[in-house]
Amino acid sequence: xxxxxxxxxxxxxxxxxxxxxxxxxxxxxxxxxxxxxxxxxxxxxxxxxxxxxxxxxxxxxxxxxxxxxxxxxxxxxxxxxxxxxxxxxxxxxxxxxxxxxxxxxxxxxxxxxxxxxxxxxxxxxxxxxxxxxxxxxxxxxxxxxxxxxxxxxxxxxxxxxxxxxxxxxxxxxxxxxxxxx
Numbered sequence: 611x612x613x614x615x616x617x618x619x620x621x622x623x624x625x626x627x628x629x630x631x632x633x634x635x636x637x638x639x640x641x642x643x644x645x646x647x648x649x650x651x652x653x654x655x656x657x658x659x660x661x662x663x664x665x666x667x668x669x670x671x672x673x674x675x676x677x678x679x680x681x682x683x684x685x686x687x688x689x690x691x692x693x694x695x696x697x698x699x700x701x702x703x704x705x706x707x708x709x710x711x712x713x714x715x716x717x718x719x720x721x722x723x724x725x726x727x728x729x730x731x732x733x734x735x736x737x738x739x740x741x742x743x744x745x746x747x748x749x750x751x752x753x754x755x756x757x758x759x760x761x762x763x764x765x766x767x768x769x770x771x772x773x774x775x776x777x778x779x780x781x782x783x784x785x786x787x788x789x790x791x
Contacts, residue, residue: 613644615682625682630673630697631657649741653677656738670735673697688764688772708736709751716762716774726758759785
């Protein structure tokens, strides 16, 4: 049995995550269990995970879900287009250039080094660090290649659209310290 969300106080499966998160069921393994990060009201959850690669440090990403009308449904990442309606298949092919994509989408052009935009060779990581309230999450995007990352505080509306609240760019040792994978 792969990862699942069950209804509170029961063993009834509310959401089977076997095809969404790396597991033996889909032939993928991770360097760690998919780490759930719950919103304070328990109606949104992010699953952070790292998929190892032989030629890099691996790639880390997150998959989000929300409880809508008593049913758990996929919640688009702040990097997904509005056309994305379901969780992508897990694996490193989905997780490249996350820091670059976040920077391009949410930051002014003069606020980061162009090195951030290069395709990473040694690892690119994205995770939800925490939810500050029911609809606001702090994302951490990091590239091992340039030892740089950005903390993005984003708010999601009822339609699943994300809006930047605040961002902080970190380089060198400060970024490595925040990485914490």
